[in-house]
Amino acid sequence: MSDLKIRTMEEFAAVSGISRPTLSKYFNDPASVRKSTRARIEAAIERFGYRPNIYALNQNRKQTRNIGILVPYLADPFFAEMARHVEAVVIAAGYRPILLSSHGDPAQELENLDSLRDIRPAGVLLAPLGRRSDAERVRAFCEEVTTVLFDCSVEGAGEAFVGSDNDQSVGLIVDRLCDTGEPPAFFEMRDPSNPNALKRREAYARAMTRRGLEPMYVRAEGTGWDFEEIGFRGGLEAIARRRLPTDTVLCSNDRLAIGFLAAAYEKGLRVGRGPGCALRVAGHDDHPFARYTCPRLTTVAQDYEAIARKSAETLLSLIRDDSRAASREVALFGGRLVERASA
Structure with missing residues (x-):
């Protein structure tokens, strides 16, 4: 194996002598290139130890199978439970959930939004920090990426909001x-x-x-x-x-x-x-x-499961229809009284 560090597909194309479009075609579907070309590519992979960045590959596709899930604080069991329910719906629909936490930090929230842009997700389920969020940046992200907000709303952001009444x-x-x-x-x-x-x-x-x-x-x-x-x-x-x-x-x-x-x-x-x-x-x-x-x-x-399911299904519907909502949908779920010994 060569000691040369190959970081991008462009660098791999240069050292292997195989065109960038051919390499992209191979990594998307190895059977789509001729057998002899496939052998050359695989020999070059072995020689240079190159492994493609799956997220970078997705950038060349019209629509990926990635769905971003961004929560404000994953250490909070409430958001961990919400994420668990959302992930289950996303996976059942044949998509890959990518879960990120902002850890209560507005700067981290913006960095997470930039990371999600980079992987070109089919859509994003976003629970923003709220009052500490950069509302303008959140709205700008939602203009670029099909987004459904849950738990906490930012005015004018997203195709829909799902939360508690x-x-x-x-x-x-x-x-x-x-x-x-x-x-x-x-x-x-x-x-x-x-x-x-x-x-x-x-x-x-x-x-x-x-x-x-x-x-x-x-x-x-x-x-x-x-x-x-x-x-x-x-x-x-x-x-x-x-x-x-x-x-x-x-x-x-x-x-x-x-x-x-x-x-x-x-x-x-x-x-x-x-x-x-x-x-x-x-x-x-x-x-x-x-x-x-x-x-x-x-x-x-709070009805964790209903909020999570409605959020995910709303986003999946927008993705399937390849459309943006004509008007922002708002869905609020009522709570259920749980009487225990403290009151």
Whole structure:
């Protein structure tokens, strides 16, 4: 094998003496070239140790079988679960899912979008960071690549958006908490990155106002995606400084609620229903760990599978029709109340 490093098909064409179009034809389908040419190519591959970049090859095709899936934070079990369901639909349809995470970093999100451009995907399923996203760059990407957004929307971006009906889900749990005890205060991050948090804040205010009640807010300091730590520290401060205006706390998401439960335990407050309990705590999302907290967390379950399936099927339909949507489709799925021991 030659010590010469061959990085591109152009370099391989130069050293092998075989034209670039012939090489491209061979790597797309070896049987499409003459037997003698195939033998020359394979001998050159053996000599120079060249291996083509499959993604670069796809750039020469009108449409690849790649579908990009970009999530904001793959370490979050919510997005891991969503990605699992999306991948299953994509694979069943005969496409190759390519999963990327932005790790909560706007610069990484843009780098991931550039990487997806390079592989010329048939389409992309995008869950953007949200308020920290570069909205103009996201919209520009969606103009170039058929894209369906899920979980979090960016105004004017993508052929469709699929997510949760926060008004329905938050209203559902506010009503239940009010019917079974004191009205809830809303525990949230002061400056959340994800627009869903703001939508839930607004939905909470509407649900309380509808019942003739004044909204109550308890806000935790902190930014980023370390929600359990933010919930824990914010919960400790709220309890220590007696900032809770009620014995019922509705957390903006389950990860904040998990942190708040730990804070209540550390402060010696029993969470749950019935005699001896000082607080009721509820969340939103039905995080995979919500059923294993102590006590087990009352929450609203997002329909992971329905959101993932609708997102993927919408994108696949656009790809099959080789078309762009006449108008941006929006599909929102309601939540399901999950009552456990915490409230």
